[in-house]
Structure formats: C-alpha cells, structure tokens
Amino acid sequence: MSKELWKGNEAIAEAAVRAGLQAYFGYPITPQTELLEYLSRRMPDLGRVFVQAESEVAAINMVYGAACTGVRVMTSSSSPGMSLMQEGLSYIAGSEVPCVLVDMMRGGPGLGNIAPGQADYFQLVKGGGHGDYHSIVLAPASVQEAVTLTYTAFDLAEKHRAIVIIAADGNIGQMMEPVIMPPMREIVTGDGGWQLTGARGREHRVIASIGLEPEQLEAINFRLQARYAAIQASEVRYAELDTDDADILIVAFGSAARIAHSAIREARARGIRVGLLRPITLWPFPSARIAELTKRISRVLVVEMNAGQMVEDVRLAVGSQASVDFFGRLGGFVPMPDEILGQIAAIAARSPAAAPAGAGDLTGFQKPIRSWQA
Amino acid sequence: MLPLTEFSSNGHTSPDLLSGLTVAYERPRALRPVVTHYCPGCTHGVIHRLVAEVIDELGIREQTVGVASVGCSVFAYNYFDCDFAEAAHGRAPAMATGIKRVLPDHVVFTYQGDGDLASIGMAEIVHAATRGEKITVVFVNNGVYGMTGGQMAPTTVPGMKTTSSQLGRDVTKMGYPVRVSEMLSTLDGAAYIVRRSVHDPAHINRTKKALRTAFQAQLAGLGFSMVEILSACPVNWDLTPQAALQYIKDTMMPYFPLGDYKVVEAVKGLT
Amino acid sequence: MLEEIVIAGFGGQGVLFTGQLLAYAGMTEGRNVTWIPSYGPEMRGGTAHCTVIISDEEIGSPLVKRPSAAIVLNPPSMAKYAALVRPGGTLVVDSALITERSGRSDIHEIDLPAKDIAADLGLARAANVVALGALIAATGVVQLETIVKILTSRFAARPEVLLANKRALRMGAEYVIKIVA
Numbered sequence: 001m002s003k004e005l006w007k008g009n010e011a012i013a014e015a016a017v018r019a020g021l022q023a024y025f026g027y028p029i030t031p032q033t034e035l036l037e038y039l040s041r042r043m044p045d046l047g048r049v050f051v052q053a054e055s056e057v058a059a060i061n062m063v064y065g066a067a068c069t070g071v072r073v074m075t076s077s078s079s080p081g082m083s084l085m086q087e088g089l090s091y092i093a094g095s096e097v098p099c100v101l102v103d104m105m106r107g108g109p110g111l112g113n114i115a116p117g118q119a120d121y122f123q124l125v126k127g128g129g130h131g132d133y134h135s136i137v138l139a140p141a142s143v144q145e146a147v148t149l150t151y152t153a154f155d156l157a158e159k160h161r162a163i164v165i166i167a168a169d170g171n172i173g174q175m176m177e178p179v180i181m182p183p184m185r186e187i188v189t190g191d192g193g194w195q196l197t198g199a200r201g202r203e204h205r206v207i208a209s210i211g212l213e214p215e216q217l218e219a220i221n222f223r224l225q226a227r228y229a230a231i232q233a234s235e236v237r238y239a240e241l242d243t244d245d246a247d248i249l250i251v252a253f254g255s256a257a258r259i260a261h262s263a264i265r266e267a268r269a270r271g272i273r274v275g276l277l278r279p280i281t282l283w284p285f286p287s288a289r290i291a292e293l294t295k296r297i298s299r300v301l302v303v304e305m306n307a308g309q310m311v312e313d314v315r316l317a318v319g320s321q322a323s324v325d326f327f328g329r330l331g332g333f334v335p336m337p338d339e340i341l342g343q344i345a346a347i348a349a350r351s352p353a354a355a356p357a358g359a360g361d362l363t364g365f366q367k368p369i370r371s372w373q374a
Numbered sequence: 375m376l377p378l379t380e381f382s383s384n385g386h387t388s389p390d391l392l393s394g395l396t397v398a399y400e401r402p403r404a405l406r407p408v409v410t411h412y413c414p415g416c417t418h419g420v421i422h423r424l425v426a427e428v429i430d431e432l433g434i435r436e437q438t439v440g441v442a443s444v445g446c447s448v449f450a451y452n453y454f455d456c457d458f459a460e461a462a463h464g465r466a467p468a469m470a471t472g473i474k475r476v477l478p479d480h481v482v483f484t485y486q487g488d489g490d491l492a493s494i495g496m497a498e499i500v501h502a503a504t505r506g507e508k509i510t511v512v513f514v515n516n517g518v519y520g521m522t523g524g525q526m527a528p529t530t531v532p533g534m535k536t537t538s539s540q541l542g543r544d545v546t547k548m549g550y551p552v553r554v555s556e557m558l559s560t561l562d563g564a565a566y567i568v569r570r571s572v573h574d575p576a577h578i579n580r581t582k583k584a585l586r587t588a589f590q591a592q593l594a595g596l597g598f599s600m601v602e603i604l605s606a607c608p609v610n611w612d613l614t615p616q617a618a619l620q621y622i623k624d625t626m627m628p629y630f631p632l633g634d635y636k637v638v639e640a641v642k643g644l645t
Numbered sequence: 646m647l648e649e650i651v652i653a654g655f656g657g658q659g660v661l662f663t664g665q666l667l668a669y670a671g672m673t674e675g676r677n678v679t680w681i682p683s684y685g686p687e688m689r690g691g692t693a694h695c696t697v698i699i700s701d702e703e704i705g706s707p708l709v710k711r712p713s714a715a716i717v718l719n720p721p722s723m724a725k726y727a728a729l730v731r732p733g734g735t736l737v738v739d740s741a742l743i744t745e746r747s748g749r750s751d752i753h754e755i756d757l758p759a760k761d762i763a764a765d766l767g768l769a770r771a772a773n774v775v776a777l778g779a780l781i782a783a784t785g786v787v788q789l790e791t792i793v794k795i796l797t798s799r800f801a802a803r804p805e806v807l808l809a810n811k812r813a814l815r816m817g818a819e820y821v822i823k824i825v826a
Contacts, residue, residue, distance in 0.1 A: 003672055005665065051475060053501075057465070057498075062468050064465075068459045087462055095459075175679055176668060178678060196459060197439075197477070198439060198456070204406075204455050208442075210448070258705045259706040265702075334706075
C-alpha cells in the first residue's frame with residue numbers, strides 16, 4: 001500500500017466507496033462539492049447508485065429510504081445544507097436505521113461564507129432535529145484520519161443502527177495530504193430482521209418513527225437511550241499529545257487541534273509544558289478522560305473555530321477541578337498558531353506553575369484577537 | 375392509535391355451512407385483517423382496497439414496498455400487508471426514490487394526500503416525476519387537510535369553507551388550487567398521469583383500472599406513474615357521506631376534470 | 646527541514662498544479678506534506694493561491710501567516726506576499742509580468758522572466774514550471790529529479806508537453822545557478 005496525495009473531499013468519497021457504499025444522494029454546496037462530483041462518476045462506474053437530489057431535504061429523505069433497505073448509504077453537505085437535513089435526521093434516528101453523513105463545516109449563521117468553521121458543533125452533537133436523539137459524531141484532523149473514520153463509520157452505523165456524522169471543515173475537505181487508502185471491501189448483504197426487502201415468505205415489516213401512545217413512544221425512547229448508553233460505553237475516541245507532564249491542557253478538535261499542535265510545539269520550545277487532548281468522537285464525548293486529566297492539570301484552554309460550543313462539554317467534564325479558558329475565531333477565520341501561543345502565554349503568566357523562569361519574552365504573543373473568558 | 379381489532383376473517387362461519395358455496399367477495403390478501411381508523415363515509419378505505427386488489431392481481435405483494443405519508447393515510451402501513459416505510463410530511467417521493475434505486479426489481483409506491491403531496495411535498499413530487507423515478511404514486515385528493523381537522527389545502531376549491539378559510543377560499547388572498555395532474559403531465563419523466571374519482575361504482579372501477587395500469591407501467595420500467603383520485607371527506611366537508619359523494623361530482627370535478635393527462639405510447643400497449 | 650511555500654497568481658496560470666507538483670515531490674521523498682488551496686469564488690478567474698508545507702515533522706497548521714518561500718506570478722500576489730515572506734526566505738518573482746520589486750534586503754528575491762523563458766520554449770503556459778525550477782534551485786526543498794519523475798508519469802501520453810516542461814524546469818533552475826555563480 002503506497003501513499004498517494006488526495007484531496008480531503010475526494011479521499012472521503014473513495015474511502016466510502018471502499019467501505020462498501022452502495023448508494024449516495026447529495027446536493028452541491030461549497031466546500032464539499034468535490035465529494036458529490038467524484039461520486040457522480042465513481043458510483044455509476046461500479047454499478048452503484050448516485051442521485052443528485054433537488055435539495056438537501058430530498059437528499060436526506062432518499063438516504064432514509066435507502067437506509068430502510070439496509071444498504072450502506074451516505075450523503076454529504078456543508079452547514080446550511082445540514083440545517084435542511086435535520087428533519088430527516090430526526091426521522092432516521094427515530095426509525096433506528098443506519099446511515100453516514102459528511103458535514104464540511106463552513107462559516108455561519110445564515111448563508112455565512114464558504115470558509116472553514118466549526119460552528120455546527122451544537123447542531124451535530126446536541127441533536128439538531130427534534131426529539132431525544134444522538135448521532136455518533138467523528139471529527140477528523142487530517143485527510144488520512146478522515147479516510148480511516150469514513151471507512152469505519154459504516155460499521156459503527158450498522159453496529160448501533162445509528163447515524164454517524166463525519167464532522168470536518170472546509171480545510172479538511174480542500175486540503176491535499178498523503179493518504180494510504182484502505183482496501184476495497186466486498187459488499188455484504190444480510191438480513192437483520194428489520195430491513196425492508198419485500199415480505200417474501202415472512203410477515204410484513206414496517207419502519208416508522210411514530211408512536212402515538214405515550215407508553216409506546218416512551219418505550220421506543222428507552223430503547224434509543226439504551227443504544228446511546230452502549231455507544232457512550234464503547235465508542236469514545238480521542239488522541240493525546242504531551243499530556244504526561246503538561247501544566248496546561250488544550251482541548252480542540254479537527255482543524256483547530258492541528259493548529260493548536262503547532263502552537264504547542266512552539267510553547268514547549270519556550271519551556272511551557274502544554275499538552276493536547278483532541279476529541280475524535282465529539283459524541284460520545286471523552287468526558288471521563290478530560291475529568292481524569294484535570295485532576296492533575298489545573299489550566300485548560302479550549303480552542304474552537306466558533307464562539308464557544310464544545311467548551312460547554314469541557315466545562316461539564318472538568319467541573320471545578322481546573323480553570324477553563326476559551327479562544328475562538330469566528331466567521332470562517334482559522335486561528336493561526338501564534339494566536340493560540342498568545343493565549344497559552346497569557347494563561348502561563350497567570351499561573352506560576354506553568355510559567356517557568358526563562359520562558360522568554362512572551363509579550364509579543366499576548367495580543368489575542370478575540371477571546372472569551374470563563 | 376385506535377385498537378387494531380383482529381378479525382377471524384373468512385373463518386368465522388363453520389365449514390359445513392360453506393360446502394357447495396363459492397366465495398364471491400373477500401378481503402384482498404394485500405390488506406391486513408384490521409379495522410381502519412378512517413371516518414364513516416371516507417373513501418380512503420375504498421382506495422386502499424383497490425390498491426390491494428391490484429397488488430394481488432399482479433402477484434407483486436411480496437416484492438412491494440409502500441411508503442406512507444403524513445396525513446389521514448399515515449397509518450397505511452398498518453393496513454397493507456406488504457413492507458412499508460413511513461415518511462416525513464411531503465417526503466414520500468424522495469424516500470421512495472431511495473428505496474427504488476437500491477431495490478430496482480421491487481415495486482415501490484407512495485400513498486399521499488393533497489396537503490402532503492401538493493403543498494409541503496411539492497418539490498419532492500415534481501422532481502421524482504421529472505427524474506422519471508420508476509415509482510407509482512397514489513394521490514388522494516379530497517381538497518382538505520383531514521388529519522389536522524379540516525384546514526384549507528392547496529387543492530381546496532374556490533369559495534369552499536374550511537376551518538382555516540372560514541369565510542370561504544378567497545382566491546384574491548389565498549390563491550388558486552393546484553391542478554397537480556395537469557402540471558406533472560408536462561414533465562418528460564412522467565409515463566402515466568391520470569385523474570379518477572371514487573364517487574360511484576362506475577368511477578371506482580375506472581380508478582382500479584388506472585391503478586393497475588400505473589403499477590404495470592412501473593413493472594415495465596416505463597417511468598413515473600401517478601393516479602390522482604378525487605376522494606370524499608364528509609366529516610371535514612360537513613356533509614353526509616352521500617352528499618359528499620355528490621360534492622365530488624358537482625363541485626370538485628368541474629375544477630379537477632377527470633381524464634388521462636399523460637399516457638406515453640408504451641403504456642398504451644399495456645393490458 | 647520545514648518549508649512553508651505559497652504559490653500565487655491568476656487562475657489559469659497553473660498555480661494550484663505547481664503546488665501539487667511540489668507536494669507530490671515532497672511526499673515521494675518521504676516527507677510530510679500538505680497542500681491547501683484558496684477555494685470558492687476565488688477559483689473563478691480571480692487570484693488563486695495555494696500553500697504547500699513540506700516537513701520532516703508532523704504538520705500542524707496547513708496554513709501559514711508568514712511563508713518561508715513564495716512564488717508570485719501576478720502583481721496582486723506580489724503586493725500581498727512580498728512583505729510576508731519570512732526574513733531569510735525566498736521570493737520568486739515572474740519579472741515578465743511584475744515590474745515591482747520587494748525592496749527587501751532580508752530575503753532572497755529572484756526575479757526571472759518566467760513567462761518569456763517559457764514562451765521561448767514554445768510553451769508559454771509553462772511559466773509556472775520555470776518558476777518552480779528557480780524555487781527548487783534556490784531552496785533545495787526537493788530534488789529536481791523528483792519533479793522530472795512526476796512530470797514523466799503525468800505527461801507519459803504527451804511527449805512534446807513533457808519535453809517542454811522538463812526544459813522549462815531546467816531553464817528556471819539554471820537561471821538561478823547562473824545568478825549565484
């Protein structure tokens with residue numbers, strides 16, 4: 001297996017194909033359109049289903065239909081399109097059928113812009129549509145990781161009969177990086193007792209998200225909650241960098257995390273011991289690990305490309321164990337490493353333990369453009 | 375939900391009394407032995423039966439997947455004895471597209487009312503038709519939102535009083551009804567678009583024939599097929615069942631003329 | 646090693662392709678690489694740029710504020726990036742299209758008439774490759790032979806295009822070597 005240079009959007013599309021994607025339904029929107037374009041050729045070449053829908057509303061409902069038959073199905077979009085899909089996602093969650101979505105997040109709210117953003121966190125992680133439900137949300141920080149996560153997303157979706165969302169941003173979609181592509185998988189068809197395939201020699205099956213009687217709907221909800229508890233118990237993923245001796249812990253995901261990584265290298269060169277916890281699953285959230293780390297690390301900095309969304313989950317995990325600062329850029333701005341370094345320096349300056357003598361002149365880095373204090 | 379009482383259908387008479395007799399009328403295999411929730415005088419039940427009879431006659435029950443919509447026909451999945459999915463409001467044609475594309479050898483149909491299809495789901499029905507999706511749409515047009523209690527629908531005729539047009543539909547403020555069959559018939563992807571009615575036995579028979587042709591068109595892979603059916607809603611129209619049937623004839627049919635709006639050559643050859 | 650290179654010009658000048666060549670070469674030589682373009686409305690006929698990072702270490706941010714090197718192929722890019730190149734860095738300027746100079750003494754500025762050189766070779770569109778040859782000769786970020794290998798596989802079916810590109814790369818590199826000599 002050799003390394004090839006892949007653009008994020010196309011790499012995700014190919015990874016999905018290799019994972020056994022049987023049907024794709026999508027609608028153009030920057031910055032994910034290359035994913036749709038790539039599959040418009042790749043899927044028919046393989047005799048698989050590709051449909052450009054009339055809207056994101058239609059696309060997600062086509063996904064819903066195909067998912068009811070048990071095939072591996074996916075759609076992709078970017079923030080405004082994800083908003084339109086929320087209705088369908090709620091129905092899919094209520095129907096307990098598996099599917100995979102890709103959100104190449106951009107700047108919002110409204111039409112916003114097409115630059116990279118992370119402001120869909122609440123929408124993706126907290127439900128988005130109506131009702132009590134969760135999607136498994138995977139946040140890649142590189143093209144290779146986007147490939148790996150997409151490849152496993154379908155297994156996760158099927159295992160838990162749940163929605164899996166790849167939450168990336170315009171940077172990941174547009175960037176090219178070396179990738180080792182996983183092998184092409186055989187398409188496996190099986191019957192799990194729920195798929196709609198025609199009532200041949202068996203009772204008819206119904207897939208619906210309705211439960212008119214409260215007793216009935218509560219039972220459905222308890223079943224969903226049991227599913228989510230199982231996911232929380234088994235599917236938490238995160239990556240750590242230099243947390244062993246850290247005095248300051250940065251928590252960041254996706255693009256923001258790799259930029260924080262650059263800042264951490266620079267901070268360590270100046271003698272400030274900073275570590276990184278990067279949630280790979282935004283839901284289920286690595287709360288337990290953050291709680292464990294902050295028993296010892298008393299300063300936390302959360303960096304996001306939004307006005308502070310994941311930071312709420314970090315605060316819940318940290319409780320009163322540590323201080324939690326937040327730094328974010330908005331509107332499609334990607335923070336630069338020196339901005340994050342400025343935040344690190346400011347926190348170190350407040351904390352004697354984290355500001356070693358000889359850390360050097362940090363004044364040049366203490367000019368945050370925007371930050372919100374805890 | 376209403377209790378779905380099980381009938382001992384066709385088996386409630388002792389066998390010896392049946393000797394020498396032939397069955398003249400029975401429940402279609404494609405209908406489940408349950409009581410529907412439809413109101414007295416509603417013609418959904420008639421239309422359900424027609425669809426089920428056609429499914430039986432074509433021998434496609436075990437390869438059929440239905441898609442129910444939101445509205446009075448929301449529980450269609452409980453009444454038909456074939457696999458069924460329940461769509462979000464208006465999205466049945468998109469959901470049916472997803473199913474049909476991955477199960478091209480199966481028969482896929484939606485069962486939608488006029489609020490679902492002609493209002494909130496207008497984009498989905500138009501694009502399913504123009505893509506020539508090989509699905510069959512049973513479009514039940516009773517000119518009113520039934521499930522929510524009789525509000526004005528996109529197909530409410532001018533002047534008609536509903537709970538949300540209590541002074542009657544004023545077209546200068548509320549616009550005009552949508553003639554869906556006429557509109558969809560302009561699209562190249564549509565193979566078979568007709569409007570029928572179930573207000574009397576002769577028209578019921580014609581409706582059944584049209585449903586049969588629509589399913590056959592799908593089986594032959596000829597494209598999108600839809601049968602629009604004018605249907606009675608006596609409760610929300612505030613009419614007796616009999617007067618409601620007369621209302622279809624006198625008031626709805628002049629605005630929604632029955633007829634064959636699109637029948638491609640290949641469909642004409644179907645028997 | 647760590648090189649953070651911006652390549653900028655008008656859409657259609659091969660800016661994105663040049664960056665991809667460089668990234669491929671870095672990857673072929675076993676390094677970590679990222680390539681990230683400007684995207685969206687900017688892609689449609691306006692200025693285009695991409696950032697290529699080639700590093701021995703894992704790459705954090707794929708975007709940089711101050712690149713270690715830049716190739717600029719039009720006046721707006723010159724105006725933007727001449728001031729941003731890090732002290733000690735390299736700025737390659739197509740002097741056939743850009744009359745301004747950076748005026749900086751703390752960077753290596755290479756002014757070469759890339760478009761004219763490419764036109765003399767009969768492939769005016771290869772000005773980007775001339776400039777790439779100059780950048781490689783000046784920085785040693787990758788081996789010229791690696792670029793030649795990639796060009797050879799890419800233009801396998803079009804030998805005349807391959808030949809012109811190879812010559813463009815060499816002419817760009819030789820131009821720099823002559824200055825240094």
